[in-house]
Amino acid sequence: MTGWRNNAGTTIDRARRVNFTWAGRSYEGFEGDTLASALLANGVSIVGRSFKYHRPRGLIAAGLEEPNGIVQLEAGAATIPNMKATQVELYEGLVASPVNSWPSATFDILAVNSLVKRFIPAAFYYKTFLWPNWHLFERWIRKAAGLGVAPQHPDPDPYEHRFEHMDTLVVGSGAAGLAAAEAAAANGAQVLLVEADAVLGGGLLASTEPVEDRSPAEWRDAALSRLRALPNVKILARTMAFGFYDHGLVALCERLSDHLPLLQRSGPRQRLWKVRCRRAILAIGAFERPIAFSGNDIPGVMLASAAQTYALRYGVVPGKRIVVAANNDSGYEAAFALQDAGAAIVAIVDTRPETPMAAKAASRSIRVILTSAPVAARGGRRVKSLSIGDPAGGSARETLRCDTILTAGGWNPAVHLHSQSGGSLAFDEALQAFLPSQSVQEAPCVGAAAGVFDMEAAISGARAVARGDKLTRSVPVGVGPTRHFADGDVAAQRAWLDFQNDVTVADVQLASRESFRSVEHLKRYTTLGMASDQGKTSNVAGIDVLSHLLGKPPQAIGTTKFRPPFDPVTIGGFAGRAVGQDLMPFARLAAHDEQMAAGAQMEQYGGWLRAAWYRKGDEAEEAAVRREVLAVRNSVGLFDASPLGKIEVKGPDAAEFLQRMYVNGVRNLKVGRCRYGLMLNEHGVVYDDGVFARIGENHFLVGTTSGHATAITDIFNEWLQCEWRDLNVLVENVTTGWAVMNVAGPKARDVLKAVGTDIDLSSAAFPHMTYREGRVAGVEARVERVSFSGELSYEVAVPWSYGASLWNCFMRAGRKFGIAPFGIEALMVMRVEKGFLHIGSDTDGTTYPQDVGFGPAIAKKPDDFVGRRSTTRPDGLRSDRRQLVGLEVIDGGGVIPIGAHLLPRGSTEPRGTEGWVTSSVMSPTLQKPLAMALVAAGSARMGEDVRTWHLGQTRRARIVDPRAYDPEGARLDV
Amino acid sequence: MFDHDGSAPLVRRGPSGLAGFNEAGAALTLEDGLGVGKVQFLRGATAAYFSDLFGQPVPVDRQSLSLDTVEVSWLAPDEWLLTGDEAEVLAMIGRAAMFGDSCLATNLSHARKAFRLSGAGARDRLAAVTPLDVTDAAMTVGDVARAPLSDTGMFITRLPDSEGQPVFRIVVDQTMAAYAVRMLRGPALTPGAYS
């Protein structure tokens, strides 16, 4: 119990107490606290266990770079794993617990991992893949590793997206961001200012230095009130800019209700913004670097700036006896702030031989130990002492008793968004940090993000940049030296770089010895920087170690690639409203409700909800399908064919165009007649089919498979606009304008007649494969006499809004014939009985038209068409191509499973395949199983007996003509 | 000629389950019975035919032309969307036959669904579903565009303001109408997801 609350704090409201639960115990904080500040105020110093060794860990940061305080927030459906305690705003009733510890963070059984640490070094995971056997370790590793627990229930929260268009986006609301926003808005530009924190102000909230002769708080309040008065400035707090994409697109995540008690939340939880801006000004600040020394992960070691933030913003002092280890002046500011907050500063240990700050410290009676660096912290669950020595190396020369060690190792500008935008980085020797160098997009960095750490210089620089001037940066005050470890020094095994992933200096040394010297290889091999903080505290320190080992400057080593997101984003945020029924919206048929009432079992086919079959009474699917098939074969059935694609193609060159699009001839088709069309892609592969009707000399109604209407329309337009620009053709997809009822069966004509039409339905006047226009039940209709079932069949299209009514009409008129609505399953059975091809079932991405019986049609057609040349490439001329055939079952058994392989001739073992079953049904009409298959050289093997094999089961079948039912088509010609 | 066999003549019915809303500063009203049609001319033929059909000169790209009861809106080069009185839209489509094979005119009244979105919150609703810039500066009265509406597409035009607030006409495929309304409405604003 070391952290404590004093009576300060700029962003908490002491009048409003907040109760919360941590690891099953109740605590109290204030409104404005984060979970981290409240835990610290309550003296909780162990907030979690490390990923690999399960070492006790305390908070080291106050912001989004925190690697240790990873928590599971809330329970049940509302649970969110792996939140950073520093980013969780405290609310009444909040429940959280540490991740990765069992049974508790303060006592964790797997902490024995720490004792066997030398047996689980860097790349342990990779090495166990090789020796002795990954599976020996897997269960143990899976249990030990991993952070929080994924929710088991659907996310109860809605999320939404928002597109925005802006002149200037300013990211970050510290002094530089506020100054940039104001200057950018001065000329009337639309400005959006975003801040990830709940409170605007950035570093101003935790600073004591006067700004332009005012206190930081006064300066902030004045700047904000000026900005809020501007109509062209929009300000968003709790909004994280997490990704910088091409052409000025920046993605933001706005947290709308995360800070509210669960029961008070309403509306979207988060909003994902996609802001297209002409210019983005990046004022994101900088992250303080930890210092690597032995024991630097013991709870009580913290970033100096974090301690300063906790003290000034939240009135929380992380310890009572504090040592500050610094290599630059910012550590002194923190020491003074902590002293003012009521802590005893044991000493400031500075690696530099001199600094003007030493005198200031002396005036506060703070002991300054120059030319000294931390060597080793000691302590178990809390720091007890720090030994110090010479920065150049050697043994420790003094031990300081303390409960807290603050490290001020210099600053890394937050170059993430700059780098994501395509900008390059340059290593600054004085600051020992990577700074933004060249920009590719209009995305200048200002303030600490640009390496400008002096507040007033940051402000004037930001104003200049916002006005369009270049940032001029004075030579920065550099940082002092860092104490390095000799390669192989055992103390390096206890000097942490990546706290969350448990990567030490020794791990980097090992990787380097094993030749993983590229920074990207180092990252993957050691997992340095791969934790949920993505190396915000560890990457540059790791590069420093590698640089020292290899004797190469950091610029030559470079950084790993910065990728979005800058900070983790909830998956729900990306999903937005695309969840549940709106993940993939399905189209509904005009007669959907009527079909549901008739027992339709709806399934999704190509984006449409359609009846697979209709349940009558309590019958099962198989019985229903059988009933539906027999109704069509013996009397009449009704099928909703509305999703079939309908594309109007018109123009002087319409026939010529379709002649080039389809395998079949089009030019010689007579007006009023229909023809089956097979379409290939340019690779010669069978792509789509349908029936097209010539409804005028230069006007066609082209049918496509359901779900392909848009794609085929797009393909038509691509050929017309890109390749055959000389053809005069117009195309319109009218699929959803016409509801189509397919009445099929020997009594189809009687039913259509009973419904009422002015079209002459006699066989002579309206034969098979013709098209007529007229009126059906008083409404304009397009009627095609086409058939996929093999029976007399009319496809009657009426304007969509009449579709439901037409369905009812057919059902009423067909009642005396026992009309049965039939679904996709029955239709599929009937087309297999007829041996009709179903693209996507009987074809795959290698099927050419000659494989499905279109060789003779192609031979007869002199003209080129899409894909034609591809079908005669060497592969297309092979004699053993798989061809579509029928299979007759000859072993007396039932249906052969779809996907069953055909064994090579003479073989009874599954060695190699000669093809496979593509369609297979039990035919109610012929009362026997029927199948279709793609078989090597199949059409030359009619009558041959073959064996099929499926999951160990061998069956016998005979290769036959697939047209099992009415092969002459006599039933169509009635 | 019609042997009705007791069947009633066909009844017209739009997509089921559609309803407008008026909440949080945005109102959506269904434009039932609005005629929608499309006229396409062969490449470059607009200049020759447009005024014969509509009696007005060709409007500027990305804008619409207001006739008595019908709006003629640019969709793409040589491609025009007609919205308005259904009988008049149908009459125009019928008259387009005079251009023969140089013109494809289709009645889309059954294929599309139209609604109006208006109010101070209308732009916020649109910004949640489309990358199209619908700010006052980018989209003035009479401007038209085709653009995404979440995972479907829409035609959108800005109609004259009403009571100082913007009004948009949105036309979507009728099969996606219910989805489009859900997307524009957004999640329920009532608390209680956790109760």
Place this chain on the structure above:
Amino acid sequence: MLLINCPYCGPRAELEFRCGGESHIQRPGPHGDVDDESWADYLFYRQNPKGEHRERWVHAAGCRRWFNVARDTVTHRINAVYMMGESMPVTGDVQ
């Protein structure tokens, strides 16, 4: 996510468009006279440059018109947008 200046509709977000790959590819013909190698060239072989790439895009969610784009594959800068059937304009980035 590019911002593409559709020659008909103006600047729009990339998600409204679909890329059709390299442009200015001649379809060989007549089919009977095309040898396997030329056909494979047409089907499969592409320049894939590091630098300016001439490609065709369609404004799928807008006017549904195809057009050409000269885009730098390294910086994603769009150097030119021009119509189908137009020959390649000379841009600053062409050597």
